Amino acid sequence: xxxxxxxxxxxxxxxxxxxxxxxxxxxxxxxxxxxxxxxxxxxxxxxxxxxxxxxxxxxxxxxxxxxxxxxxxxxxxxxxxxxxxxxxxxxxxxxxxxxxxxxxxxxxxxxxxxxxxxxxxxxxxxxxxxxxxxxxxxxxxxxxxxxxxxxxxxxxxxxxxxxxxxxxxxxxxxxxxxxxxxxxxxxxxxxxxxxxxxxxxxxxxxxxxxxxxxxxxxxxxxxxxxxxxxxxxxxxxxxxxxxxxxxxxxxxxxxxxxxxxxxxxxxxxxxxxxxxxxxxxxxxxxxxxxxxxxxxxxxxxxxxxxxxxxxxxxxxxxxxxxxxxxxxxxxxxxxxxxxxxxxxxxxxxxxxxxxxxxxxxxxxxxxxxxxxxxxxxxxxxxxxxxxxxxxxxxxxxxxxxxxxxxxxxxxxxxxxxxxxxxxx
Amino acid sequence: xxxxxxxxxxxxxxxxxxxxxxxxxxxxxxxxxxxxxxxxxxxxxxxxxxxxxxxxxxxxxxxxxxxxxxxxxxxxxxxxxxxxxxxxxxxxxxxxxxxxxxxxxxxxxxxxxxxxxxxxxxxxxxxxxxxxxxxxxxxxxxxxxxxxxxxxxxxxxxxxxxxxxxxxxxxxxxxxxxxxxxxxxxxxxxxxxxxxxxxxxxxxxxxxxxxxxxxxxxxxxxxxxxxxxxxxxxxxxxxxxxxxxxxxxxxxxxxxxxxxxxxxxxxxxxxxxxxxxxxxxxxxxxxxxxxxxxxxxxxxxxxxxxxxxxxxxxxxxxx
Numbered sequence: 117x118x119x120x121x122x123x124x125x126x127x128x129x130x131x132x133x134x135x136x137x138x139x140x141x142x143x144x145x146x147x148x149x150x151x152x153x154x155x156x157x158x159x160x161x162x163x164x165x166x167x168x169x170x171x172x173x174x175x176x177x178x179x180x181x182x183x184x185x186x187x188x189x190x191x192x193x194x195x196x197x198x199x200x201x202x203x204x205x206x207x208x209x210x211x212x213x214x215x216x217x218x219x220x221x222x223x224x225x226x227x228x229x230x231x232x233x234x235x236x237x238x239x240x241x242x243x244x245x246x247x248x249x250x251x252x253x254x255x256x257x258x259x260x261x262x263x264x265x266x267x268x269x270x271x272x273x274x275x276x277x278x279x280x281x282x283x284x285x286x287x288x289x290x291x292x293x294x295x296x297x298x299x300x301x302x303x304x305x306x307x308x309x310x311x312x313x314x315x316x317x318x319x320x321x322x323x324x325x326x327x328x329x330x331x332x333x334x335x336x337x338x339x340x341x342x343x344x345x346x347x348x349x350x351x352x353x354x355x356x357x358x359x360x361x362x363x364x365x366x367x368x369x370x371x372x373x374x375x376x377x378x379x380x381x382x383x384x385x386x387x388x389x390x391x392x393x394x395x396x397x398x399x400x401x402x403x404x405x406x407x408x409x410x411x412x413x414x415x416x417x418x419x420x421x422x423x424x425x426x427x428x429x430x431x432x433x434x435x436x437x438x439x440x441x442x443x444x445x446x447x448x449x450x451x452x453x454x455x456x457x458x459x460x461x462x463x464x465x466x467x468x469x470x471x472x473x474x475x476x477x478x479x480x481x482x483x484x485x486x487x488x489x490x491x492x493x494x495x496x497x498x499x500x501x502x503x504x505x506x507x508x509x510x511x512x513x514x515x516x517x518x519x520x521x522x523x524x525x526x527x528x529x530x531x532x533x534x535x536x537x538x539x540x
Numbered sequence: 541x542x543x544x545x546x547x548x549x550x551x552x553x554x555x556x557x558x559x560x561x562x563x564x565x566x567x568x569x570x571x572x573x574x575x576x577x578x579x580x581x582x583x584x585x586x587x588x589x590x591x592x593x594x595x596x597x598x599x600x601x602x603x604x605x606x607x608x609x610x611x612x613x614x615x616x617x618x619x620x621x622x623x624x625x626x627x628x629x630x631x632x633x634x635x636x637x638x639x640x641x642x643x644x645x646x647x648x649x650x651x652x653x654x655x656x657x658x659x660x661x662x663x664x665x666x667x668x669x670x671x672x673x674x675x676x677x678x679x680x681x682x683x684x685x686x687x688x689x690x691x692x693x694x695x696x697x698x699x700x701x702x703x704x705x706x707x708x709x710x711x712x713x714x715x716x717x718x719x720x721x722x723x724x725x726x727x728x729x730x731x732x733x734x735x736x737x738x739x740x741x742x743x744x745x746x747x748x749x750x751x752x753x754x755x756x757x758x759x760x761x762x763x764x765x766x767x768x769x770x771x772x773x774x775x776x777x778x779x780x781x782x783x784x785x786x787x788x789x790x791x792x793x794x795x796x797x798x799x800x801x802x803x804x805x806x807x808x809x810x811x812x813x814x815x816x817x818x819x820x821x822x823x824x825x826x827x828x829x830x831x832x833x834x835x836x837x838x839x840x841x842x843x844x845x846x847x848x849x850x851x852x853x854x855x856x857x858x859x
Contacts, residue, residue, distance in 0.1 A: 261753035269655070272676060275679070337580055341579060357839075358586055361781065361840075368596075368828075369592065372596030372829075426572050451681075457784055513686055
């Protein structure tokens with residue numbers, strides 16, 4: 117018997133393979149193949165992850181080409197059901213193989229599912245209530261969005277790691293204790309960073325002495341005393357603006373107010389005051405947050421015992437929020453240590469000779485003296501002085517960075533520790 | 541055995557009395573009013589300082605204000621403060637420099653920052669969230685002079701090799717550095733804005749069958765629109781006001797940039813670079829203070845706008 121030119125094969129997916137081995141021959145017409153489907157149906161194991169389907173492939177494909185993977189027609193059937201219904205679409209699959217075969221035969225007779233050579237028709241099993249194409253598209257979009265957002269978040273981590281790592285590697289030859297203890301020598305092309313380091317220390321100390329009391333009391337006022345009115349809103353706005361004013365404008369303010377108007381001259385004191393004003397918002401906002409986290413009931417209990425406002429604050433509110441306030445103060449330290457622009461014209465200078473040993477090297481600057489600061493020193497080394505060996509430049513950057521990040525880490529650690537042992 | 545003496549407060553006296561002895565109580569009573577006034581004064585100090593900043597910068601700038609050619613000041617790109625032939629104070633090139641570097645930084649930082657904010661607030665598992673927030677806080681803590689150093693020493697040579705720029709310190713360099721500097725503030729403010737959207741919004745969206753991404757861009761973005769805008773504005777404010785990083789990373793060329801890799805100079809960098817050399821209280825010196833006033837005004841407006849935008853959000857939600 118000569119087989120007709122047109123041949124159709126049934127290619128079932130793996131779970132159906134065993135049941136259909138005997139039927140694996142070419143069919144003459146599409147209709148024969150469709151009707152043969154009925155004979156190769158086995159029960160479908162429930163809950164399978166891989167798709168279960170029959171493919172009817174028209175052979176042969178064009179010379180030298182393999183049959184196409186992507187089906188030309190797709191229909192859906194719920195193999196485990198038995199009934200009449202459905203239209204073969206994904207949202208409404210045929211109920212059972214009988215209905216599917218009947219439907220396909222009908223479509224084949226209408227000529228709607230003719231297959232060109234190499235094309236395939238897929239009859240796919242769908243579980244009831246399983247995800248449809250819409251759901252899958254949503255899930256894909258979801259996964260893409262998740263990945264993109266994750267990448268964006270990681271894009272923040274990478275620079276920090278890269279920057280810190282690179283700086284440390286480049287600075288490695290210079291990093292030793294002598295680098296910290298020695299003064300800059302030979303027009304800053306040798307030696308260490310003791311003089312600027314100690315200058316930064318006193319600058320931070322000075323600014324802390326000015327900013328901490330004012331900032332904490334301002335936070336107390338805003339959280340404990342301030343009524344909810346336009347004036348308080350104005351104060352909040354001012355705090356926000358103070359934080360937003362450019363650092364160089366703070367420098368101009370420092371020049372105008374402290375250096376000239378108050379007659380401090382370019383000095384450690386003037387620079388400290390300028391930095392203090394600049395870092396005030398840090399302390400105010402964190403103090404306010406710390407105070408706001410003390411429950412109202414604590415205060416009410418205290419007031420009910422007859423305590424005045426200030427007594428309540430002094431004995432109840434401040435002790436319960438002191439660590440939170442401390443966090444803000446530490447943050448202020450880190451800000452003050454890193455600032456350059458405000459001290460540029462208010463007292464920091466490129467170079468001050470400082471004693472190498474003894475008492476003089478520990479307290480080299482009086483409040484009225486000009487001084488060296490680490491951040492300023494880094495700026496000087498990088499852009500103002502020629503011939504500074506790279507390890508010294510990078511070493512200065514690393515010490516400044518380490519100082520600031522360490523202080524910040526202390527603040528973060530303190531906050532985490534607080535949260536774990538919060539009593540209320 | 542002697543009974544332990546419990547120190548009791550007298551009837552009609554506040555609690556906490558006598559804890560540290562009668563003298564301490566007397567001191568406290570006497571200090572109640574002054575302390576309250578002190579606290580009040582400190583509370584007002586923020587307003588005082590903002591006013592003081594304006595007043596002192598204004599006073600230093602005042603003598604030049606009537607003499608300054610304002611049209612030239614704002615429209616001329618010629619900044620020649622030390623010219624022997626004709627001194628010109630035109631800040632147009634500086635303004636364009638500031639705006640272009642800010643715009644570039646925002647183009648990089650806003651998608652990144654808002655994306656990271658969305659990830660932190662909506663997608664992130666708890667542990668990772670803590671870690672990322674710490675990283676962002678540390679990123680925010682890196683001093684600007686260190687960023688400038690990185691731009692000058694590290695990024696500059698890299699840009700020279702990868703682009704055909706003549707010098708490595710240029711607009712692109714400054715933009716990248718500024719973007720990295722302003723991302724943390726965008727992330728933290730943006731995350732706060734997303735957190736401020738009530739959970740019921742999220743629950744309603746999810747209950748209607750939205751996926752998380754659909755919830756974010758159909759529900760959260762519109763609901764947190766103002767807060768996110770405020771985040772962007774604060775980032776802009778930070779970028780405009782940044783001094784040391786742009787001073788070191790943008791290359792000091794006073795001209796209107798033609799391409800991405802042209803060196804530029806910003807308003808802030810001009811003050812920082814020239815104030816030290818200007819004759820004290822001379823004309824040039826005072827013009828730099830005028831630039832300071834302009835900067836103050838611009839950042840003031842940007843911050844005010846951010847505040848109004850956030851307050852608007854609260855008003856909407858409250859009603």
